[in-house]
Amino acid sequence: MQLYSRAAGCCIAALICAAVLLPGCGGGKQAEGHRSTDFARQNAFPSTYSVKQSRPVLIEGATVLTGTGERLDNTDLLLEDGKIARIGDNLEAPKDALVVKGAGKWVTPGIIDAHSHLGDYPAPEIESTQDGNEMTAPNTAEVWAEHSVWTQDPQFALALAGGVTTLQILPGSANLFGGRGVTLKNVPGRSVQEMKFPGAPYGLKMACGENPKRVYGSKGSAPSTRMGNVAGYRKAWIEATAYKKKWENYWENGGDMPERDLQLETLAGVLSGEILVHNHCYRGEEMAIMMDIAEEFDFQISAFHHAVEAYKVADLLAERGVCAAMWADWWGFKHEAFDMTEANIAIVDQAGACAMIHSDSAIGIQHLNEEVAKAMTAGQRAGFDIQPQDAVAWMTLNPAKALGIDDQTGSLEKGKMADVVVWSGNPFSVYSQAEKVFIDGELMYDRADRARQPRSDFELGILDAEGERL
Amino acid sequence: MKKLFTICVLTLGLATGVVRGETVLIQGGKVHTLTEKGSFDAADILVRDGRIVAVGLSLDEDADRVIDARGKVVTPGVIAPVSELGLVEIGAASATNDYAVNGASIGSAFDPLPAYNPKSTLIPFNRAGGVTRALVFPGISLWGGDSDGLQRVFAGRGFAIKLNGAFDSVVKRNLAQKAYLGEAGGRLAGGSRASAYAKIETALFEAREYRDNRAAIRRGDWRELNHSIDDLEALQGVLSGAEPLLVTVNRASDILWAIELADEYNIKLVIAGAAEGWMVAEQLAAAEVPVIIDAINNLPISFSTLGARLDNAALLAKAGVKVAISGPEYAATHNLYLARQSAGNAVAYGLPYEEGLRSISANVAEIFGLESGTLDPGAVADIVVWSGDPLEVTSYAEEVLIDGVPQSLVTRSTRLRDRYLKPQQGHQVGYKH
Numbered sequence: 001m002q003l004y005s006r007a008a009g010c011c012i013a014a015l016i017c018a019a020v021l022l023p024g025c026g027g028g029k030q031a032e033g034h035r036s037t038d039f040a041r042q043n044a045f046p047s048t049y050s051v052k053q054s055r056p057v058l059i060e061g062a063t064v065l066t067g068t069g070e071r072l073d074n075t076d077l078l079l080e081d082g083k084i085a086r087i088g089d090n091l092e093a094p095k096d097a098l099v100v101k102g103a104g105k106w107v108t109p110g111i112i113d114a115h116s117h118l119g120d121y122p123a124p125e126i127e128s129t130q131d132g133n134e135m136t137a138p139n140t141a142e143v144w145a146e147h148s149v150w151t152q153d154p155q156f157a158l159a160l161a162g163g164v165t166t167l168q169i170l171p172g173s174a175n176l177f178g179g180r181g182v183t184l185k186n187v188p189g190r191s192v193q194e195m196k197f198p199g200a201p202y203g204l205k206m207a208c209g210e211n212p213k214r215v216y217g218s219k220g221s222a223p224s225t226r227m228g229n230v231a232g233y234r235k236a237w238i239e240a241t242a243y244k245k246k247w248e249n250y251w252e253n254g255g256d257m258p259e260r261d262l263q264l265e266t267l268a269g270v271l272s273g274e275i276l277v278h279n280h281c282y283r284g285e286e287m288a289i290m291m292d293i294a295e296e297f298d299f300q301i302s303a304f305h306h307a308v309e310a311y312k313v314a315d316l317l318a319e320r321g322v323c324a325a326m327w328a329d330w331w332g333f334k335h336e337a338f339d340m341t342e343a344n345i346a347i348v349d350q351a352g353a354c355a356m357i358h359s360d361s362a363i364g365i366q367h368l369n370e371e372v373a374k375a376m377t378a379g380q381r382a383g384f385d386i387q388p389q390d391a392v393a394w395m396t397l398n399p400a401k402a403l404g405i406d407d408q409t410g411s412l413e414k415g416k417m418a419d420v421v422v423w424s425g426n427p428f429s430v431y432s433q434a435e436k437v438f439i440d441g442e443l444m445y446d447r448a449d450r451a452r453q454p455r456s457d458f459e460l461g462i463l464d465a466e467g468e469r470l
Numbered sequence: 471m472k473k474l475f476t477i478c479v480l481t482l483g484l485a486t487g488v489v490r491g492e493t494v495l496i497q498g499g500k501v502h503t504l505t506e507k508g509s510f511d512a513a514d515i516l517v518r519d520g521r522i523v524a525v526g527l528s529l530d531e532d533a534d535r536v537i538d539a540r541g542k543v544v545t546p547g548v549i550a551p552v553s554e555l556g557l558v559e560i561g562a563a564s565a566t567n568d569y570a571v572n573g574a575s576i577g578s579a580f581d582p583l584p585a586y587n588p589k590s591t592l593i594p595f596n597r598a599g600g601v602t603r604a605l606v607f608p609g610i611s612l613w614g615g616d617s618d619g620l621q622r623v624f625a626g627r628g629f630a631i632k633l634n635g636a637f638d639s640v641v642k643r644n645l646a647q648k649a650y651l652g653e654a655g656g657r658l659a660g661g662s663r664a665s666a667y668a669k670i671e672t673a674l675f676e677a678r679e680y681r682d683n684r685a686a687i688r689r690g691d692w693r694e695l696n697h698s699i700d701d702l703e704a705l706q707g708v709l710s711g712a713e714p715l716l717v718t719v720n721r722a723s724d725i726l727w728a729i730e731l732a733d734e735y736n737i738k739l740v741i742a743g744a745a746e747g748w749m750v751a752e753q754l755a756a757a758e759v760p761v762i763i764d765a766i767n768n769l770p771i772s773f774s775t776l777g778a779r780l781d782n783a784a785l786l787a788k789a790g791v792k793v794a795i796s797g798p799e800y801a802a803t804h805n806l807y808l809a810r811q812s813a814g815n816a817v818a819y820g821l822p823y824e825e826g827l828r829s830i831s832a833n834v835a836e837i838f839g840l841e842s843g844t845l846d847p848g849a850v851a852d853i854v855v856w857s858g859d860p861l862e863v864t865s866y867a868e869e870v871l872i873d874g875v876p877q878s879l880v881t882r883s884t885r886l887r888d889r890y891l892k893p894q895q896g897h898q899v900g901y902k903h
Contacts, residue, residue: 123771154770210562311886314893331883332592332804334562341887351893361800362769370811373863381866382887430814430863463776470779 037251039244039269040202045146047196049185051442056080058093059422062102067109067396067411071389077107079418082441087412098443100436106426108392109411110165110419110439111368112399114278114325115305115358119192120145120169122153123362133172134179138216138223139236141204142262143179145169149192152456154469155362160186160445160454162366163421163434166197168403170205170305173280174215176223176232178205180266181278183403185439188454201404203302204270206233208281208290209336230289237297240267276302276404278325282336284312291320303402305358308337311344314351323402324348325358328371328378345372345394346379346386356398368395373428388428417441492534493518494874499539499855501525502824503845504546504832509824515544517851520873525845535876537869539855545827546843547602547852547870548810548860549834551762551794552716552742554803555593555604555631556586561804570611571625578647578673579700580626582608588631588639591882592804597633598879599807600860600867602852603641603842605630605834607648607716610658622658623666624649624673627704628716630840632852634872645838646740647708648716652724653774667727673697674735677705714738714837716762721774722749729757740837742796745775748782751789760792760837764799765821765829766812783813783829784820793821794837795829814861826861 057079064072064087076091077084093099120132131148134140149169159167164186171178181203182196189195208229217224223232243264250258269275277294281287281304294301303323304310308331310317310324317324326348331340341347348355357372359365376391393411400410409417418441425432437445446452450468459469494517501513503525514529515522524531559566568585586606596604607628625648630641650658655666676695679687680702686692688699695702707713717728720743729750732739741747744761747754754761765783770776786793795813797806809830817826828843835843842850851874858865870877889902 123769124773124776125771126773158768311890312893314890315895329805329808330801332560333801335560338560339882339886341883341890343887343891347887347890347893362771363767363798363800366768367766367811367815370815370863374811377864377866378887382891428864430811430861431818433818459770462770469770469776 037247037272037274039247039265039272040274041265042202042274045193045196047198048191048193049187049189049196049198051082051187051440053082053441056085056094056097057100057418057438057441057443058091058097059100059102059105059107059420062105062107062422063426064107064412065389065392065427066413067393068413069389069393071387076102077412077420079420079438079441082418084412084414084416084418084420086414100422102422104425105435106423106432107412108163108421108423108427109396110409110421110437111163111395112403112410113159113164113167113359113365113368114303114356114399114402115360116159116167116169116365117172117360118155118159118167118169118362118365119149119151119153120171122150123155133174135172135174135215138175138212138232139177139263140171140175140179141177141236141264141266143171144182145171145180145205146182146192146196149182149184149195151189151192151195152458154456154459155365156186156188157454157456158362159365160437161434161447163369163423163427163437164365165419165421165437165439166400166403166405166409167365168203168278170203170278173205173207173211175207176212176229177236177267178207180275181205183405187439187444188456197405202266202269202275203278203403204266204275206277206279206290208279208286209283210334211280226286230293233293234296236267237271237293240264240271241297244268244271270299271297273300276300276402278303278305278402280305282306282308284309287313287322288316291316291322302404303354303356306337306360307348308340308344310353310355311341311347312339314348314353317348317353318351321354323354323356323398325356325399325402326375327360327364328357328374342374342378343382345375346382346384349379349386349390349394350384354398354401356394356402358399369423369427369432370430373430376428388426391428491519492874493531494535494537494851494871494876495529495531495533496537496539496544496853496855496869499542499544501544501845502827504824504828505844505846507846512540515845515853517853517871517874520851520875522845522847522849522851522853524847537855537876539869542868543856543859543865544845545854545856545860546831546845546849547854547872548600548807548830549840549843550596550601550604550797550806550809551834551837552607552796552802553604553806554609555596555606555633555806556588556590557582557606557608558803559587559590559592569607570609576626577622577697577701577704578624578626579698579704580608580624581629581644582606582626583629583640583643586629586631586640588635588637593633593635594878595804595881595883596806597635597870597872597877598867598881598884599805600810600854600856600870601633601807602854602870602872603630603632603840604806605645605838607646609648610650623651623655623669624701627713630838632872634875634877642840644707644713646714646716647705648718650718651728652719652721652743653772654718663724667731671731673701673705674709674731674737677702677709678735681706681709708737709735711736711738714740716740716742718742720745720772722746722777724774725750726753729753729759732759733757744786745782746777747791748779748785749777751786751791754786755790760794760833761786762794762796762837764802764812765795765816766798780815781819783816787821787825792833792837793825793829794834810861811863814863817861823861
């Protein structure tokens, strides 16, 4: 699908077919009925992701957490043509099917991490690989995280062994507008395009609070305060609104084609509903302010990330349909992370908002099931009735909502992508491990078979010329 | 390692809260003694005067306080092998940080003890996570400052605390000296890890020279030394074997050099880091060098940790190395208690279960000579009653005793939780205490 513009003199007819309607969590502000636009340049670096469909998979007699609130004991799951084909009892294995004995095993949707920097901050961490933060101006909405991804980062495979099938790579948080995030399927690739989740909307990374004001304030430039941050956001949205109007006017009425501006294009993509806002924001007050800014400029915030104080404004998040992505227990590394409660995710969830775990860490991303287990336990201790079948959504369906891909993945429902993890036991135990990880029905990781464990180029011969890194 | 000497709290006398003669009976829990006596499915523990006096089946004793531990798990309190507790409140608030010295460091003579704040919010929080004691060490910021300082590879001296939040909660000082070799050492020493090695060796050499010629050196009747008398005095405990030298190092080849240095000077070495420890596990075992590892960190995050893996603890323990597990590096002080989760992961990757428990308690006590870490008659009564398996992520501490005294498990985190359980519009929240 090549949209209107790479060539000059684009044709209006092409615009009409560009339907990228991607609601954010809780329903985005979609400009219904208005002609679709492509401020997002959705296909400038088109996904070339594909998986070879080898054979059907039947997982027999497992405990299934669907991600939609159900726990199905002793249940079969059939994966066919990359999709979830059937869930039920006594399903018959198609010819040539890979049959997985599920007794004692638990099955969940593939884990989705809405906040990762893998590839942009790869391992090993050396001077030349710090590609995650364009710390040169407070507004760098023009940069795209995918352009920094080193696909050979060995951390992708570690995350896969932890059951992560989809992840959003975001720019860092030094800037008010850090740039675009990209959603990837967690598969090996020579190019980032081979990993890009087909059709997933782009994200725009924004940051509240301490980071932007520290980075720029310490250089003697704006912003140096939280109020300076807010002025920076609003100024940019005013410009973006004008930019969007200019292009819409051109598309409707013709005339001279306006000049393209990479930075404003991304912001206009947010205003048109094509790009989802992912907002690093710790404090409750700042979340309330950001939601009013979204109201003022008529866009939707998809999720607050690192939302350590989301519990303080959980009712407002529910009201505005904004998700919160949180850690289980990180705190104290800065002032805005001081008011942590381990019941954060549970309180947000129980207030009716869309709550999720996120990692922001190459270690945390390998243990998101454990992180959810801790958050679930904290919720139970706070007096809430939260069971594994509920909490599993915090690492599957809810992040899928925040990324605008919940119609395709994030739960075990017929017709959805066969992104599935088979666990050795209850995933909310420190002793359970992801044994098999399927992405679009393909066995991408098998703990029992080294031949089905990906190794990045970097790992070959690195510790032992003839052996494996591990 | 049972040391039944009379209580000698080195700093300010007896622990707060111990009422003479008071007894506590913990009844019917699954007890892991972490001694050769092993575990009991259901046993009682009797505590008197802050010490364990008996562990056994159905102790018939009238106690002042009885804790029903049936269906629960009872272990020694968690001991953090490295931390900055009481030296940091908020990472990015410099006024609340006293652990890292930027620029010119004092060196081996640096003792952060006067900076220790027993009222830090990190103490009740980690106590609620089951941590009862911790080693506290200074660190050195790798940023800024003069990298030429000869002593910069030494962070200084560590002390041990108990987490009851009392002003007299320091239990032992001058416990160990901390230094950096390998990659971090190289950065501190001006670029090369070989330079870090040379700096530590020079310091030890001069400390020995000073020991053997103290009077002449103090008179000024000696060649000019590169280190101050304070620094050389501070290293005497390391030379005599009274204090271990805690060396931060990860790469296998760097670990071997550290072992060689320790051997040459006949010092007690403890390795912190040891991401590639499994590659030299036999050498570590032969040299009887214990390690403190971040068991959940399997990232090849630097060229010095390419061999990082989740079964490092299992492989080291199998070779006979004494393993202690620290809190995860990304939250090494604020979330020290997560050493439990790291140990659980180590067990999931092959570490025997009991070794997992020992790695966060008994082994730490043994490495640093602390009298806790086991549930044995005579031991300090630092005891935790858990809702379930303490290494499991769904378990939590229900009772924490330090010196036999039940501790509060309220934290800022639980206070905030209770205030905002049902967040809503309005001013009432400000009046909820």
